[in-house]
Amino acid sequence: MDDPAQTKPDPVRAGTSTTGPDRNWPLNSWWVAAHASEVTEKPILRWIAEMPIAFYRTAEGTLAALHNRCPHRFAPLHKGDVEGDNLVCPYHGFQFAPSGQCVNVPTQEKTPAAIRVRSYPVVERYGFVWVWTGEVERADPDLIPADLAYLSDPAWHVVWGYLPVSGNFMQMKENVLDLTHFAFLHKNSAQITGWDRPPAVEVANGRVTFRQLFDMQPLPAIYAVPAGKAPGKLVNRDNWGTQLSPGAHHGAVDMHDPDPGPDGLERFALRIIHLTTPVSIGKTHYYWAMARDHGQPFDFAAMRAQASVIFGEDIEIVEASQEMARCTADHDKAVEFSVAADRAAIEGRRLVQAMVRNEAAE
Ligand code: FES
Ligand SMILES: [Fe+2]
Numbered sequence: 001m002d003d004p005a006q007t008k009p010d011p012v013r014a015g016t017s018t019t020g021p022d023r024n025w026p027l028n029s030w031w032v033a034a035h036a037s038e039v040t041e042k043p044i045l046r047w048i049a050e051m052p053i054a055f056y057r058t059a060e061g062t063l064a065a066l067h068n069r070c071p072h073r074f075a076p077l078h079k080g081d082v083e084g085d086n087l088v089c090p091y092h093g094f095q096f097a098p099s100g101q102c103v104n105v106p107t108q109e110k111t112p113a114a115i116r117v118r119s120y121p122v123v124e125r126y127g128f129v130w131v132w133t134g135e136v137e138r139a140d141p142d143l144i145p146a147d148l149a150y151l152s153d154p155a156w157h158v159v160w161g162y163l164p165v166s167g168n169f170m171q172m173k174e175n176v177l178d179l180t181h182f183a184f185l186h187k188n189s190a191q192i193t194g195w196d197r198p199p200a201v202e203v204a205n206g207r208v209t210f211r212q213l214f215d216m217q218p219l220p221a222i223y224a225v226p227a228g229k230a231p232g233k234l235v236n237r238d239n240w241g242t243q244l245s246p247g248a249h250h251g252a253v254d255m256h257d258p259d260p261g262p263d264g265l266e267r268f269a270l271r272i273i274h275l276t277t278p279v280s281i282g283k284t285h286y287y288w289a290m291a292r293d294h295g296q297p298f299d300f301a302a303m304r305a306q307a308s309v310i311f312g313e314d315i316e317i318v319e320a321s322q323e324m325a326r327c328t329a330d331h332d333k334a335v336e337f338s339v340a341a342d343r344a345a346i347e348g349r350r351l352v353q354a355m356v357r358n359e360a361a362e
Pocket of ligand 2: 175
């Protein structure tokens with residue numbers, strides 16, 4: 001798997017999104033910084049929203065997230081060791097508590113109270129580590145979408161992965177709000193047909209949801225095989241997806257076979273989770289997960305392989321499109337033309353842009 005620690009912002013702010021070069025993410029938001037298994041007593045560095053953050057677990061397993069720059073001589077704290085609750089700077093040994101307060105300067109008895117680093121609210125939920133990059137008082141863990149609870153439900157088989165993207169996080173979000181690209185971008189890999197008209201779109205409570213119903217349509221092999229069905233069998237498919245927050249989206253395929261046979265599944269479902277965290281304007285941490293409520297024995301390797309091919313195609317086109325956006329000296333004139341099938345993506349973009357604007361206006 002790719003190493004998220006290697007995903008750093010560009011050295012200068014030279015990136016752009018299709019909507020321009022300015023920061024297009026809100027800070028008052030929970031972002032996935034890591035899979036829970038990646039954060040241990042050995043600190044790691046993640047760049048989140050242009051901020052270098054050291055993540056670690058205390059001896060008791062509690063998560064901590066500190067700004068990675070030691071306020072003494074700016075050494076990167078993630079290269080230090082954890083002692084009990086504290087992170088020890090690798091350079092001169094100043095110790096920082098999870099609150100960010102310096103609690104020990106080895107060469108003197110008294111520790112000046114002014115020595116501290118920013119501490120970020122951080123929680124573990126649904127198998128991932130979420131960090132809040134905005135005002136601490138607003139960091140309510142209940143803002144992490146509860147819709148994702150199936151990720152920690154043993155009734156679901158879950159695989160996850162990480163892919164670095166040299167593209168803006170919003171382009172990855174818009175990509176999963178418009179599945180009409182299946183017929184073209186994934187025509188060989190996914191072989192999912194029927195996405196040839198705009199889906200229904202609903203915007204409510206800060207979320208956008210699209211829905212496409214496929215009544216008694218041939219079941220693509222990618223859905224049929226794990227369910228023990230013959231590819232091409234006529235079943236009902238309800239394919240929907242919701243932008244849950246700036247950092248989280250999930251897609252769903254709820255399938256219903258009205259003629260399952262004696263041992264066959266009548267209802268079976270797939271969830272595809274896209275957790276997109278801005279590194280900088282032109283880079284994104286992309287944690288993905290897939291969850292199935294069926295498949296015995298469950299073939300994790302096949303699911304992971306499938307996902308990396310299909311998501312690799314998405315990333316390749318997003319990166320190449322961003323390259324096209326940034327190559328122009330006349331970016332302002334690079335006007336996008338949207339069509340009816342873009343509605344969910346446009347609404348998703350608007351919702352996030354409104355959050356950014358509202359923050360700026362406060
Ligand atoms: S740079 Fe961290 S203790 Fe000196
Ligand atoms: Fe795709």
